[in-house]
Amino acid sequence: MTEHVTLVVPSRGGAQRLPRLLAALRLQTHPSWDAVVVLDGDIDDSAGVIAAADDLPVRTLVFPENRGRSAALNAGFEEAGGDILLRCDDDLDPRPDYVARHVAAHDPTNPSGGAIGLYRNVFPETPYAAKYGRAADENLRTGAYRVGPGERWRYWAGNVSVRRELWEEVGTYDGAFRAYGWEDVDWGYRLHRLGHPIRIDPTLETDHHIAAVSTSGRVLRAYYSGSARRRFEAKHGFVVVPPPAMSPWGLAVRGAARALTEDRLGRRGRALDALTERLPTPAAARFVALMVEAAAVAGHARYDAGQAI
Secondary structure, eight states: OOOOEEEEEEESSOTTTHHHHHHHHHTOOOSSEEEEEEESSOSSOHHHHHHHOTTSOEEEEEOSSOOOHHHHHHHHHHHOOOSEEEEEOTTEEOOTTHHHHHHHTTOTTSOOSEEEOOEEEEOOSOHHIIIIIHHHHHHHHHHHHHSOGGGGGGGOOSEEEEEHHHHHHHOOOOTTOOSSSOHHHHHHHHHHHTTOOEEEOGGGOEEEEOSOOSHHHHHHHHHHHHHHHHHHHHHHTSOSSOOOOSSHHHHHHHHHHHTOOHHHHHHHHHHHHHHHTTSOHHHHHHHHHHHHHHHHHHHHHTOOTTSOO
16 A cells, blocks of 8 residues: 655745755655645745646645744644655755655654654855855764664754654644744654654755855854753753853853844854855864854843743
């Protein structure tokens, strides 16, 4: 029996990204799939882009206004009819066997509660990518494959799949994660907490056309992610990432974080981007790493439990 797969794709402002994903889906070898694309407020006629791909089994849900990633995911999963549910970001560029490999990850003879495919980030040629981004991406993937079964939920993100019955058991994404980050990790942690195994499968690695292509973009995401992580910790009652150690590096991170606010991050990130181009790679990588870590600490410190993030 051929298993049917539904891809759930949340998107906002994705008119430039969606054509690549749709072209990749057109080449899928698995014979039974459909996709639900949820537009979280259509600000660039993404609906028109999807409508033009009328040869594909793709449905569109359009929110009249921005409701956040969790709400978009919940609407898509509610609409999904597949035996296997595949959460797919709109900036992925899957291989033709993408859907088939997710199906194989849930083979009854080799069961997996949840299957994670890591991103292989695709960067434009920028000083940030050359001197920090690509190496950091490689280090993240290497580290992910080394973690034990009890920590794999940390990597639950935008290229993951579960069987329908597990989605129904875990339940919907938490709408309290309103802005950037941690709605996926929260769902993966809840899957883990219920006792279901999670596999990080190297055959599911997928090209991802990353949005953070500069230091200024990366540090803003680190800041928002730090704030969302604080919400996760408050919800679940444990610390995910300990504070920086009282070492020379940790003290430097703490000191830099005290001077950072959301308003300052963009300016300092752009200044560091200009400096990165002139610095040797080792020095540039250290400066960018310091700024990224400090931004995450600053976002974590400035979290407000009452804010709608």
